[in-house]
Amino acid sequence: MLLEYAWTHSKSNFQITLLLVKLYSYIGCGSLAMRAYQRLKSKQIQLDTLSFTVLNRISSLHPHSFSHHPEDSASPLTEPIEHLIDQQKYYAIGSKQMTKNIYGSFQEGSYNSIFQITEALETLNRSVASISSVIESGRILRLLLPNRPLTAKLCGHNILSELDASF
Numbered sequence: 001m002l003l004e005y006a007w008t009h010s011k012s013n014f015q016i017t018l019l020l021v022k023l024y025s026y027i028g029c030g031s032l033a034m035r036a037y038q039r040l041k042s043k044q045i046q047l048d049t050l051s052f053t054v055l056n057r058i059s060s061l062h063p064h065s066f067s068h069h070p071e072d073s074a075s076p077l078t079e080p081i082e083h084l085i086d087q088q089k090y091y092a093i094g095s096k097q098m099t100k101n102i103y104g105s106f107q108e109g110s111y112n113s114i115f116q117i118t119e120a121l122e123t124l125n126r127s128v129a130s131i132s133s134v135i136e137s138g139r140i141l142r143l144l145l146p147n148r149p150l151t152a153k154l155c156g157h158n159i160l161s162e163l164d165a166s167f
Contacts, residue, residue, distance in 0.1 A: 007039075014040060021054050030061030034080060048129045051087055055080065056132045059139035081144070084137045091130050095121060 003023065007016050017039045024033035037054045054061075058080040065079040098121040105113045124130070 011039075018050070018053065025054050025057070025061065028061060030058060030080075033061065034058070034083075037083075048087075048090075048124065048127050051083070052129045052132060055083060055087070055136060056129070057136075058084075059136050059143065081137060081140045084133045084140070087129070087133045088137070091124065091127075091133075094124055098124070 003016060003020050007013070007020060010016060017036055020036040021033050021040070024030075024036055033054045037050075040050055042050045098117050102114050102117050102121075105111070105117065
């Protein structure tokens with residue numbers, strides 16, 4: 001494929017990688033989409049913005065584990081559920097950190113930043129990607145573990161309960 005060839009000559013070009021993720025998702029090649037998604041090496045807020053390109057329908061594309069390509073030096077996560085759990089951890093840690101930042105801003109008397117942090121926290125908690133990660137986690141777990149009862153923590157429903165509390 002032409003885009004794969006282009007990626008081998010310009011591995012730091014995230015736009016080529018993002019095009020590969022979208023293309024593989026559109027044609028239904030879930031394992032290739034996940035492999036290309038790992039090349040993006042998304043961290044923190046990027047998990048919220050970029051994960052939606054592949055993880056929002058991963059339960060129907062490729063819910064089971066996939067293998068790494070020898071050329072990829074991406075993350076060691078080999079299952080989509082691991083990516084979703086990692087994304088949900090980001091939301092939990094981000095929420096706790098922002099709450100600490102609000103308290104610190106209040107102590108320092110920086111009241112303007114309190115409103116900005118609160119707004120960012122609300123945006124993060126109401127993110128489509130956070131809700132999508134919970135839905136996809138549940139779908140994947142029902143497909144892979146059909147006889148196992150699903151717990152709220154296992155599926156990420158704690159994110160949804162925090163969202164309900166914010167309304």
